[in-house]
Every structure is written in C-alpha cells, then in structure tokens.
Amino acid sequence: MVQAVMDKQFEQAAGRESILSVRDLTVGFGDNIVLDKLNLDVLRGEILGFVGASGTGKSVLMRTVLRLLPKRSGTIKILGAEYDKVSEEERIALDMRLGVLFQHGALFSALTVRENIQVPMREYLDLPQELMDELARLKIELVGLAPEAAEKYPSELSGGMIKRAALARALALDPDLVFLDEPTSGLDPIGAAEFDELIAKLRDTLGLTVYMVTHDLDSLFSVCDRIAVLGQKRVLVEGTIEDMLACDEPWVKSYFRGKRARAIVREHG
Numbered sequence: 001m002v003q004a005v006m007d008k009q010f011e012q013a014a015g016r017e018s019i020l021s022v023r024d025l026t027v028g029f030g031d032n033i034v035l036d037k038l039n040l041d042v043l044r045g046e047i048l049g050f051v052g053a054s055g056t057g058k059s060v061l062m063r064t065v066l067r068l069l070p071k072r073s074g075t076i077k078i079l080g081a082e083y084d085k086v087s088e089e090e091r092i093a094l095d096m097r098l099g100v101l102f103q104h105g106a107l108f109s110a111l112t113v114r115e116n117i118q119v120p121m122r123e124y125l126d127l128p129q130e131l132m133d134e135l136a137r138l139k140i141e142l143v144g145l146a147p148e149a150a151e152k153y154p155s156e157l158s159g160g161m162i163k164r165a166a167l168a169r170a171l172a173l174d175p176d177l178v179f180l181d182e183p184t185s186g187l188d189p190i191g192a193a194e195f196d197e198l199i200a201k202l203r204d205t206l207g208l209t210v211y212m213v214t215h216d217l218d219s220l221f222s223v224c225d226r227i228a229v230l231g232q233k234r235v236l237v238e239g240t241i242e243d244m245l246a247c248d249e250p251w252v253k254s255y256f257r258g259k260r261a262r263a264i265v266r267e268h269g
C-alpha cells in the first residue's frame with residue numbers, strides 16, 4: 001500500500017508516464033536469488049542508465065523484462081500492460097514496441113546489414129521487399145551509417161559500425177522503448193562519445209525511451225537523464241547524476257566519486 005502511494009507520487013512528481021514499471025520482481029536460479037522484490041520505473045522519453053557491480057543482476061533484469069528468463073514473482077508492466085495478463089496477439093503487439101541491442105551487437109553474420117535490419121520486419125510484418133528495402137535505407141541513414149553499409153556483412157564492419165547497424169535493427173519497427181546492453185563497450189572514447197550523441201539525438205528526435213545498461217562513466221555523465229544502481233538484489237538508489245554525486249552509499253560513492261569519475265566531473269564542468 002505504502003509502495004503504491006510512493007509509486008503514484010513518483011510518477012506524478014515526474015509528470016510523465018511510466019513506460020516500464022517493475023514491481024516486487026524476484027528472479028533466481030535454484031537457491032541463488034539474484035533479484036529480490038525489485039522495483040523500477042522507466043519514464044517515457046528518458047535515458048535511464050543502469051549500473052551496478054559485476055554479477056549484481058543487470059543482465060538478468062533486462063532478460064527477465066524481455067521474457068528471456070522466467071520470474072519467480074512480481075509484475076512487469078510495459079506501456080501499462082502486464083504480459084502475463086494479455087492475449088497472445090497483444091503480447092506480439094507489445095514486443096513490437098520494444099527494441100534491443102545486445103552486447104557485442106549480435107548481428108547475424110551470414111546476413112548483410114540490410115538483411116539484418118529486415119529480420120524483425122519479416123518476423124512481425126508482411127511487407128513487400130521494396131518497402132522493406134526503403135525502410136532499411138532510412139534506418140541506416142538514421143544511425144549515421146553510409147548507404148554502402150547496407151550490402152556489407154558484419155565481418156566487413158568496424159566495431160562502431162556494428163553497434164550502429166545493431167541499433168538500426170533495434171529501431172526497425174519504430175519501438176517506443178529500446179534496451180541497450182553496454183552499447184559503448186569495446187569502442188574507443190571518440191567512438192563511444194559519438195554513439196552517446198546518437199542515442200541522445202534519437203531520444204530527442206524520435207521521442208525514444210532508452211534503458212541502457214552501462215559501465216561507461218562518460219555515458220552516465222553525458223547522456224543519462226536518470227541513473228538506477230543495482231545492488232543487494234534490488235534498485236539501491238535512483239536519481240540524477242547530481243543525486244549519485246551526493247549519495248553516501250559506499251558502492252555508489254566509490255563509483256561516482258572515484259578517481260576516474262572525478263576526472264570526468266572536471267571535464268563536464
């Protein structure tokens with residue numbers, strides 16, 4: 001009851017719709033409870049950065065929200081609908097409103113960039129090839145790849161291009177919410193900063209909501225509107241970067257006020 005009141009207040013204070021709402025989520029493997037009664041809101045139009053020490057369950061949470069892992073208990077609402085309670089048809093409609101960029105891109109190596117982008121279109125829509133080609137061309141442009149990238153295979157692309165191609169695929173169905181699993185890992189600092197800029201641009205131009213698991217302090221400082229910290233099997237702290245800098249929870253303090261973070265704070269003024 002108290003939680004429900006707090007949730008309502010939180011949403012009202014933010015004045016925005018909660019596009020993903022997780023309540024009392026418990027997930028475990030055998031005796032290993034990874035997430036215990038976890039609560040989380042992602043608000044429409046925000047970039048939420050999700051951090052936490054290695055092994056705290058960031059991937060498990062993302063995979064559970066995407067229904068790739070089963071939950072023990074709790075509710076997950078996407079765009080106000082609870083997966084468990086809707087028809088198969090509505091479930092498919094909900095799936096179409098989500099995009100995912102897995103770590104390392106995870107493109108199909110035997111398919112060109114254009115064909116990769118068309119995979120979700122083939123899975124969910126019945127469109128003529130010409131229209132799919134036009135849509136793929138638009139997505140390629142949207143993520144800042146050259147038109148020639150369309151007919152290239154993943155092995156012919158740089159790490160940064162693979163991330164962009166994977167993002168284009170995640171955007172294939174014009175989702176409301178995209179999940180990015182460590183999108184800047186493996187990129188050099190310039191490539192990572194460019195990718196961050198792209199994410200911010202897409203949020204601004206498409207009104208996209210972004211759920212980003214990241215270890216990248218630069219991303220957390222430069223593009224995330226809010227940050228959620230996972231620890232002790234739940235969301236330990238959530239708020240703006242200023243909230244993180246003011247937080248005295250030991251892990252948050254060492255992460256956001258460590259040597260590397262201090263250098264970034266100086267950079268970002």
Ligand SMILES: Nc1ncnc2c1ncn2[C@@H]1O[C@H](COP(=O)(O)OP(=O)(O)OP(=O)(O)O)[C@@H](O)[C@H]1O
Nearest residue numbers: 029032034052053054055056057058059060061230
């Ligand atoms: N399929 C699985 N079967 C059993 N245990 C699992 C499975 N997937 C994850 N775990 C366990 O869940 C815990 C959380 O793992 P998870 O990969 O979510 O951590 P993480 O926070 O994403 O870590 P990192 O930052 O290193 O990627 C770990 O103890 C891991 O061993």
